[in-house]
């Protein structure tokens with residue numbers, strides 16, 4: 006859906022696929038908008054941003070955040086989609102019910118998610134991995150009722166599954182029950198992520214109610230997984246922007262994040278970020 010541009014100079018290159026992230030800024034560079042942009046870049050997609058909040062954050066936690074006025078968030082979405090187009094979009098930290106309501110309406114206006122053919126991934130970020138809140142409590146209901154019905158795919162971790170559905174995932178049976186409860190809220194696909202589970206494997210369950218795919222990978226022994234959820238969701242969004250179907254995009258995203266966790270590095274005195282740098286070295 007990229008809209009092209011001004012008349013081309015002779016020899017100009019065709020633009021790459023485009024993806025829009027609607028999310029918060031992480032001053033430490035490991036998660037949020039910063040993780041999304043570097044993942045889009047590593048996956049060969051032009052990234053665009055609608056910033057929802059500015060967090061004061063480092064490897065030790067989130068000290069504070071300020072949300073951006075909802076009309077400025079939606080103006081960013083309209084500015085980039087109206088001019089450059091977006092082949093896919095994702096949300097991360099949305100901070101408040103007011104921002105969620107405004108974003109959901111604007112995505113409908115510009116033709117992203119819902120019945121449109123532009124895929125839309127919702128990463129329902131509620132807190133940082135240090136446990137610091139990134140979403141006002143009353144905003145959960147707006148995610149349930151306004152955002153999820155527009156989503157092509159929702160990618161909650163186990164805490165977000167519990168907050169959204171009340172289902173506590175403890176085994177394969179409850180993982181499937183959680184997927185069903187999430188699908189009842191309206192997204193086309195759900196990916197229940199297993200990073201916060203215990204055990205030697207990280208099992209993520211992808212389901213649309215008919216197709217159920219268990220993505221099962223080794224758990225790497227590292228404390229440095231900051232930005233893992235954002236990196237997975239943006240890698241999936243990038244693959245969707247390139248034209249992949251949801252199961253293929255998620256399989257590719259899982260392969261990508263596994264390697265990013267394996268290559269994570271310590272930085273600062275707390276939790277370091279996952280790393281997509283290996284992809285820039287030309288590795289597949």
Ligand SMILES: Nc1ncnc2c1ncn2[C@@H]1O[C@H](COP(=O)(O)OP(=O)(O)OP(=O)(O)O)[C@@H](O)[C@H]1O
Nearest residue numbers: 134162198199200201207224225230232233234266
């Ligand atoms: N130690 C690990 N080794 C391998 N893969 C992991 C590990 N931790 C998480 N993952 C994978 O990373 C992805 C993100 O999962 P997770 O459940 O941690 O999401 P999240 O809580 O949103 O992420 P985060 O809070 O780390 O940003 C999933 O595909 C999960 O299986």
Ligand SMILES: Cc1ncc(COP(=O)(O)O)c(N)n1
Nearest residue numbers: 029030036037133134231232
């Ligand atoms: C701006 C922003 N967005 C998302 C996260 C979640 O990432 P994590 O769970 O790795 O802390 C974060 N910490 N900051």
